[in-house]
Amino acid sequence: MEILWASDESLSAYDLQERLAGRELAATTILTVLSRLEKKGFVDRARDARPHRYRAAASREEHMADLMHEVLGTASNRTAVLERFIGQVTAEEAETLRRLLG
Amino acid sequence: MIAASAALAALAVLLAWPVPILLGNSRWTRRAPAVALALWQSIALAGGLSMIGALLTFGLAPFGHDLVSAAIGFVRLDGAAEPWHVLALCAALLLTVHLLFNLVATLVRSERQRRRHAQLVTLLSSPLESGARLIDSPTPVAYCLPGPFSSVMVYSAGLVELLSPDELTAVIEHERAHVQQRHDVVLIAFRAWYASLPWFPIAYRAQREVGLLIEMLADDRARRSVDTATLARAIAAVATSAAGESASPAELSDRIRRLQRTPLSLAQESLVIGAAAALLGVPTVLLFAPALLGALA
Numbered sequence: 362m363e364i365l366w367a368s369d370e371s372l373s374a375y376d377l378q379e380r381l382a383g384r385e386l387a388a389t390t391i392l393t394v395l396s397r398l399e400k401k402g403f404v405d406r407a408r409d410a411r412p413h414r415y416r417a418a419a420s421r422e423e424h425m426a427d428l429m430h431e432v433l434g435t436a437s438n439r440t441a442v443l444e445r446f447i448g449q450v451t452a453e454e455a456e457t458l459r460r461l462l463g
Numbered sequence: 464m465i466a467a468s469a470a471l472a473a474l475a476v477l478l479a480w481p482v483p484i485l486l487g488n489s490r491w492t493r494r495a496p497a498v499a500l501a502l503w504q505s506i507a508l509a510g511g512l513s514m515i516g517a518l519l520t521f522g523l524a525p526f527g528h529d530l531v532s533a534a535i536g537f538v539r540l541d542g543a544a545e546p547w548h549v550l551a552l553c554a555a556l557l558l559t560v561h562l563l564f565n566l567v568a569t570l571v572r573s574e575r576q577r578r579r580h581a582q583l584v585t586l587l588s589s590p591l592e593s594g595a596r597l598i599d600s601p602t603p604v605a606y607c608l609p610g611p612f613s614s615v616m617v618y619s620a621g622l623v624e625l626l627s628p629d630e631l632t633a634v635i636e637h638e639r640a641h642v643q644q645r646h647d648v649v650l651i652a653f654r655a656w657y658a659s660l661p662w663f664p665i666a667y668r669a670q671r672e673v674g675l676l677i678e679m680l681a682d683d684r685a686r687r688s689v690d691t692a693t694l695a696r697a698i699a700a701v702a703t704s705a706a707g708e709s710a711s712p713a714e715l716s717d718r719i720r721r722l723q724r725t726p727l728s729l730a731q732e733s734l735v736i737g738a739a740a741a742l743l744g745v746p747t748v749l750l751f752a753p754a755l756l757g758a759l760a
Contacts, residue, residue, distance in 0.1 A: 428600075
C-alpha cells in the first residue's frame with residue numbers, strides 16, 4: 362500500500378513484485394492482497410488494461426483525514442462505536458478546568 | 464390479573480419518568496460509578512419488563528386467573544376477549560418485537576462501522592506492544608475500538624508528544640479498563656434503547672449519563688496506577704488541545720471534581736446493589752404473583 366501511495370501512476374502486480382523484491386513475494390500473493398484491498402475500496406483497478414493495473418483510491422492523507430473525522434465525531438456518518446478518552450472544550454472552559462486543578 | 468396489570472403499569476410509569484430523572488440528578492452516583500451503572504441497567508430492564516408485562520397481563524385477563532393458566536386459555540381460545548384486550552396483546556407483541564429489532568439493528572450497524580474503522584486503522588497505523596496501535600497524526604487522541612472478539616486501543620503521535628510518561632500511563636490504563644471491563648456491551652444496550660425510543664427524552668439522558676459513568680469507572684481504574692493529580696492533568700490536557708466534537712464542560716468538570724471526593728462506603732454500595740436487585744424482582748414477582756397466590760390457596 363505504501364508503494365501505491367508513493368507512486369503517481371497505476372502499477373501492475375508485476376511492478377509491485379519488482380519494487381518489493383527484497384520480500385520475495387509470489388505475484389499471486391500480491392494479486393490476492395490487491396483484490397482484497399480493492400474489495401475494501403482502498404485501491405482502484407483499471408479495467409481496460411492487461412495485466413490489471415492498480416492505483417490507490419485515495420491518498421494516505423485523505424484516509425487519515427477520514428479517520429480523524431470519525432474519531433473526533435465531526436464526520437457526517439457518526440461512528441458511535443468508539444470510546445474516546447475525552448472530547449474538546451473551549452479556551453474559557455479550559456481556564457475553569459485549570460483552576461479546578463489548583 | 465387486573466390488579467397485577469395495574470401495579471405493573473404504575474411501576475412502568477415510575478421507571479420511565481420520575482426514577483431516571485431522580486437518579487440522573489443524584490450526586491452520589493459520581494462517588495460510585497460501578498453500582499450506579501448496575502442501578503441504571505436494572506431500571507431499564509425492569510422498566511421494559513413491567514411495560515410489556517402490564518399489557519400482557521391486561522390482554523390475557525379474560526383467559527384465566529393467572530399468567531400460566533391464561534396463556535393456556537389463550538392458546539385454546541377459551542375466553543371472551545373484548546377488543547381492548549386484543550389491542551393490549553398486540554401492543555405487547557409489537558413493543559417486544561420493536562425493542563428486539565432495534566437491539567439487533569444497533570448491533571449490526573455498530574459492527575459494520577467498527578469493521579470499516581478497524582480497516583482504516585490497520586492501514587494507517589503501526590502496531591505497539593499489547594495490541595495497541597499508534598496513528599501518525601498530530602491531533603492528540605486516544606480511544607478504544609471495542610470488538611466482539613478483540614479490541615484495539617489507538618493512540619496518536621500527537622498524544623504521546625503532548626503528555627508526560629505518567630499522564631500517558633493514566634490514559635492507557637483508562638482505555639485498558641474500557642477493553643477489559645467490556646464497557647461497549649453496556650453502552651450498546653443503552654444506545655439500542657435510545658434508538659428504539661428516539662422521541663423519549665429520558666432515553667437520551669440515560670444514554671449520556673451511562674456514557675459518563677463508564678468514563679468515570681475507567682478513570683477509577685487508571686487511578687490505581689497513577690495518582691489523582693496526574694490523571695486530572697491528563698484529562699485536562701487532552702480536553703483542551705484536541706479538536707472536534709466538544710465534550711460538555713459540565714460533564715468534564717464533574718469528571719475532575721469527583722476525583723477529590725471519597726467513594727461510597729461498602730455498606731452504601733451494597734444498599735444500592737440491593738435496590739437494583741429488588742427493582743428487577745418486583746415486576747417478575749408481579750407477573751407471577753397471581754399464579755403463586757392461586758397455588759397457595
